[in-house]
Amino acid sequence: MGATLGKSDSPKKGWMPETKLEAKMVEAMQRRESHGSSVKSFNTIILKFPKIDESLRKCKAIFEQFDEDSNGTIDQEELKKSFSKLEMSFTEEEINDLFEACDINEDLGMKFNEFIVLLCLVYLLKDDPAAVHAKSQIGMPHLEATFETLVDTFVFLDKNKDGYVSKNEMVQAINETTTGERSSGRIAMKRFEEMDWDKNGMVNFKEFLFAFTSWVGIEDEENEEA
DSSP states (O other), X not given: OHXXXXXXXXXXXXXXXXXXXXXXXXXXXXXXXXXXXXXXXXXXXXXXXXXXXXXXXXXXXXXXXXXXXXXXXXXXXXXXXXHHHTTOOOOHHHHHXXXXXXXXXXXXXXOHHHHHHHHHHHHHXXXXXXXXXXXXXXXXXXXXXXXXXXXXXXXXXXXXXXXXXXHHHHHHHHHHHSTTOTTHHXXXXXXXXXXXXXXXXXXXXXXXXXXXXXXXXXXXXXXXXX
């Protein structure tokens, strides 16, 4: 049956990353996927939602440190300054790409949930020893276990390990968890739609992260504050 799933997964044939950053994300994720995942079912992740939520909210202090004018969003200049202060080895082009990727509302400012996605992408992309110093300065060691759980979850969902999650893979992951439940297909489709921001039938790690912050309730808090 696995083969049939693969064949019907038409969007994946010759799937090309749309940006340099997406290509880097896919490469980093594929490297990570070669080690496998400790996640055994989607339910185990759902049970961790409260703990993940609590951990991600601790990023608020880092967010406020980056948000120099305290207006509730981080603009491109603030991000560049902060990366420079923290001696993060990103080129200007990489910082611009990260900013554009995470400013999903395109309002020229990263809100808190968008900032969490940025930090997690930095965690994924900077997995070399030289990045350890930068991570400790940004306060990442405390967040690494949480980010590792998020990376691990994506690895669990991406059954064919190509760096993207398709509808069929999401259905397969939910089915593994809710065997015999008639509603499992609907649950899988709803979760997939929440992840597939650009509606192209494929979910990359960034899209998954945005959906995840919403699932654990980070986005709700932002809306309440607005």
